[in-house]
Amino acid sequence: PATRKQWSAIKNDIVGGDSLASAFSRWPGSFPPVYVAMVKAGETGGFLSVVLEQIADFKVREEDLKGRVKAALVYPFLLVVMAVLVMTFLMIYFIPQFSSIFEEFGGSLPALTRFIISASRALIRYGIFIAAGVFFIVAGIKRVLSGAAGKKAVERVLIRIPLLGAVILRFGIVRFCRMMGTLLESGVSLVMSLNVAREAIGNQSLSEAVSAAVDRVKNGISLARGLSASTDLFPPSVIEMIAVAEESGRLDKELLRLATSYESELDRQLRMLVAVIEPVLLFVMAGLVGTVVIGMLLPVFTLQELIK
Numbered sequence: 001p002a003t004r005k006q007w008s009a010i011k012n013d014i015v016g017g018d019s020l021a022s023a024f025s026r027w028p029g030s031f032p033p034v035y036v037a038m039v040k041a042g043e044t045g046g047f048l049s050v051v052l053e054q055i056a057d058f059k060v061r062e063e064d065l066k067g068r069v070k071a072a073l074v075y076p077f078l079l080v081v082m083a084v085l086v087m088t089f090l091m092i093y094f095i096p097q098f099s100s101i102f103e104e105f106g107g108s109l110p111a112l113t114r115f116i117i118s119a120s121r122a123l124i125r126y127g128i129f130i131a132a133g134v135f136f137i138v139a140g141i142k143r144v145l146s147g148a149a150g151k152k153a154v155e156r157v158l159i160r161i162p163l164l165g166a167v168i169l170r171f172g173i174v175r176f177c178r179m180m181g182t183l184l185e186s187g188v189s190l191v192m193s194l195n196v197a198r199e200a201i202g203n204q205s206l207s208e209a210v211s212a213a214v215d216r217v218k219n220g221i222s223l224a225r226g227l228s229a230s231t232d233l234f235p236p237s238v239i240e241m242i243a244v245a246e247e248s249g250r251l252d253k254e255l256l257r258l259a260t261s262y263e264s265e266l267d268r269q270l271r272m273l274v275a276v277i278e279p280v281l282l283f284v285m286a287g288l289v290g291t292v293v294i295g296m297l298l299p300v301f302t303l304q305e306l307i308k
Contacts, residue, residue, distance in 0.1 A: 181255030
């Protein structure tokens with residue numbers, strides 16, 4: 001949101017003769033290009049009040065969608081954090097207690113037990129260096145993802161993952177349809193709407209597909225035909241609906257209807273994804289903890305062989 005200082009500067013710009021869209025464009029961090037384009041169209045066409053209402057509705061729907069996605073991922077994230085904390089506790093406190101007892105008995109320990117004890121000692125001795133290494137690896141991955149090539153490569157991999165890929169694409173398509181429909185309904189031209197939606201869509205692969213569609217639309221090709229070259233990203237059903245909407249002159253209404261329909265489908269896919277992730281994470285967590293416990297209990301079953 002804009003600060004009081006920014007609103008004061010916007011007010012001074014308007015008093016000085018600038019348009020509202022021009023004043024907003026000086027603060028891209030608070031007013032994204034999609035809002036600036038809509039306000040510019042509203043000022044040009046004389047329906048600024050309608051555009052501001054559409055922006056408010058768009059913002060509410062966008063935040064609601066993001067909130068639902070974040071809420072769906074809270075529990076899986078907590079499971080991962082819990083698994084890391086439990087494993088760290090076992091490796092740092094639980095295993096050294098047993099390993100000191102086994103050392104008193106002597107004898108040869110099972111291979112799994114020796115591996116777990118070695119991992120525990122390495123974590124205790126070199127924990128700081130391991131944490132630093134993890135930090136630098138995460139920072140390196142984040143730096144790679146900040147670039148267009150790295151982000152695109154990761155997106156391509158994620159898109160191919162069952163369920164997760166469908167959710168990622170669905171989220172991008174919802175944003176694209178909602179933005180395009182709102183912009184067109186506000187009187188923004190098709191090419192300008194595509195350019196704005198491309199910049200704000202939040203998915204590199206979809207953005208490139210829209211960029212290719214923009215070039216085709218500029219050459220007189222319809223939007224549906226322009227998107228038809230990217231059926232791996234845009235489902236054929238979406239392209240068919242856009243084609244029918246273009247022929248009937250109701251492209252803005254159909255895009256908004258598609259966004260609403262796909263939001264409901266995105267909710268179902270999110271619930272399905274979480275329903276799959278939860279037992280998988282629980283199984284992995286139980287497997288890791290169970291392996292450590294079993295590895296430390298194996299010598300107990302051969303206690304007589306360990307005692308010299």
